[in-house]
Amino acid sequence: MQKVVIIGAGPVGLLLAHYLLSRRNYQVEIYESRLDPRLAEQSSQRTFPIALQSRGLNAIEQIFGLKVALAKKGVWSQGVLIYPKQGKPRQINRKMPTLLIDRNQLSLVLLEHLLEQYSQELLTVKFDCPCVDINPETQEAILESKNGERFTAKYDRLVGADGVRSLVREVLSARADIQCQKNFIPDVYKSLHVPRIAPDKTVELAGNYVHTSTLGKGIRLVLAPQPDDWLHGTLIFPPDNNPLENCTTDEAVLAYFQDNIAFIKPVMRLEDAAMLRQQPVSKIMTVKCDRMHVGDRILLVGDAAHAVSPSIGQGCNASLQDVQVFAQCLDRYEDKWEEALPAFTVERLSDVHALRELSDYSFPRSKSMMLEFVFRLTVGKKLRPWFPLLTNPLPMELIMESELPYSEVLKRGQGWINRVRESIQN
Ligand SMILES: Cc1cc2nc3c(=O)[nH]c(=O)nc-3n(C[C@H](O)[C@H](O)[C@H](O)COP(=O)(O)OP(=O)(O)OC[C@H]3O[C@@H](n4cnc5c(N)ncnc54)[C@H](O)[C@@H]3O)c2cc1C
Incomplete structure (x- = not known):
């Protein structure tokens, strides 16, 4: 039995715990700096709605019963209404379903489902318990309990799922184990x-x-x-x-x-x-790293490794997909992390870097391109069956209405992305 310590009980840390425990050869400890969401008043915790599409939902669906439980706490959306200053809104319908759910509700459902299924011998989750340091040489995470006392948790494998301001990433970056760019x-x-x-x-x-x-x-x-x-x-x-x-x-x-x-x-x-x-x-901070693992034992997933602008509505979707892709690597390499980790970086990095580019340049900032953007999403879309070559889908449509990997979306939408980038630089 391998012991995995996960830092961060956000959507990604919790979903990864589900995946690992379902493999039956892991013991998981999760440490989270926030208060226990079952005890804390929801309104007192920072939160916002998240739109989950096929990429995130597919990752959730692999765990029996999770999607149904989440749907009870969210709302299925059919698309977007874009309102002008006055008058009737333009309606953009989506072919693929989107689940709108509050970020803290998402984490709460993932947590409750986890605690219902696994005993304390296999799973412990400690809240109000931030990770303050890690020591890769001794394989220890250093944590701070409620009363300010420090203690260590030994690990076989460590996962940094601690979000955009990840402590795990910062320690690895300070040691030059990983290169990261952070921007606002x-x-x-x-x-x-x-x-x-x-x-x-x-x-x-x-x-x-x-x-x-x-x-x-x-x-x-x-x-x-x-x-x-x-x-x-x-x-x-x-x-x-x-x-x-x-x-x-x-x-x-x-x-x-x-x-x-x-x-x-x-x-x-x-x-x-x-x-x-x-x-x-x-x-809003964004993060871009040159890898998603360090050595044989440390994995970085979700916003800790690749935070993007919320405008694109994919940060969480991509983060949940990380978990699914990593589990496929574990399958392929029979849970040998020393092989699964580098394979994961190779497979995933091009997609998360592509998402970053899509997030930076899918939305126009000039007035003329904004008009073209809305026209192509509404009228252009209706004309597409007759004029397919003149009305190519925008990257945003491919993101929302296909399951194409982000790198493929970027390839197909490169023309638009280049135009938006140039309009911003000029
Ligand atoms: C306004 C807004 C709207 C968004 N809308 C969407 C959307 O519509 N669709 C979409 O896909 N994405 C959206 N996102 C992005 C999405 O919220 C993130 O991509 C997603 O939450 C990432 O999950 P995570 O588990 O990696 O990180 P987080 O959700 O940030 O969770 C990380 C957890 O780690 C904990 N933590 C941090 N440091 C430590 C530490 N040192 N020790 C212990 N625990 C620690 C944190 O308290 C947190 O609970 C939005 C983001 C914002 C800000």
């Missing part, structure tokens, strides 16, 4: 929650579509329906163009939305504006 993208965001149904019940926004609006100068609103008749989402804007900067009262925030985003006017209340005003502005 030119967008920041604030979380927003509004009811889906107007207080007087005269207006009801669709419960099976994502609602989006572009307000110019890089400001965008994305809202995803939740099972409890709420819309959860984000207001995204450039760091030097916060549309709420001069709104010093809750009333001023509400007035901004009422004046600029017609569709939200009937549902947004003063208390929603007050909550939004209190939300911090969050920065």
Whole structure:
């Protein structure tokens, strides 16, 4: 029995634990810096909605019962409604199903399912217990318990699934075991929650579509329906163009939305504006590494190895897919990590690097390309059966409506990606 220590009980760390334990020859210990989600009040923990498509859902489906359990806590979406400043929205339907689920709910379901199935001899999960260092020579993770005391956990294999600000990655990078680039993208965001149904019940926004609006100068609103008749989402804007900067009262925030985003006017209340005003502005970091393993014993997965912009809606999908691909490597090399780890890096790195490129350059930033983007997603798509050569799918469509590997999507969409990159550089 090999002992695997996983740092981070996010979606990826928890799904990997499912995969490893189902192989029957692993004992797993998970350490997580946040509070136990079963005990903590959900509203007190940072969260946001995640859209899971086929790549992430396929990875989840391999574990019996998980998809059904997740679907109970999420909402199936049929596509996107894009709202202009005034008037009717444009509707983009998706052929493939998308499950909208809150990030913390996703982790909670994965955790509960895990604890139901495996005994303490095979699985332990410790919350409020951050990893503060690792020592690859002695095969130890150094952890800090609730009362501030440090202790070590010995491992046969170690997994860094500790997200975009990964401690495991930082230690490996400081030792020059791995090369990483970290950047902040030119967008920041604030979380927003509004009811889906107007207080007087005269207006009801669709419960099976994502609602989006572009307000110019890089400001965008994305809202995803939740099972409890709420819309959860984000207001995204450039760091030097916060549309709420001069709104010093809750009333001023509400007035901004009422004046600029017609569709939200009937549902947004003063208390929603007050909550939004209190939300911090969050920065978004991206990560690119030159490998996803170190030596024979250490694996990096998910955002720890390859965080991308949330605009592309693939960070979690790609991260869950990491787990499925790694399990295939374990199958191929009969659980010999010394062979499975390098094979995983070779197989996965080109896809996660391609995703990074797609994430940076799929969305246009110039007005003319934005018009072309919306035209091709709506009218162009309808004309495609008659003019297939003139109306090639955009990379975003291939991401959302196919299961092609990211590197193949990049190959097919390279023309568009190059144009967006050039428009940004000029
Ligand atoms: C606003 C927003 C919207 C998004 N929308 C989408 C979407 O629609 N679709 C999509 O696919 N992706 C989306 N993403 C990306 C997605 O959230 C991430 O890709 C995904 O959560 C990665 O999972 P993870 O388990 O690798 O990392 P995380 O979810 O970050 O989990 C890492 C865990 O490790 C813990 N941890 C960190 N450091 C330590 C430590 N030192 N010791 C112990 N534990 C530690 C953290 O507390 C955390 O629980 C979005 C991201 C944002 C910010």
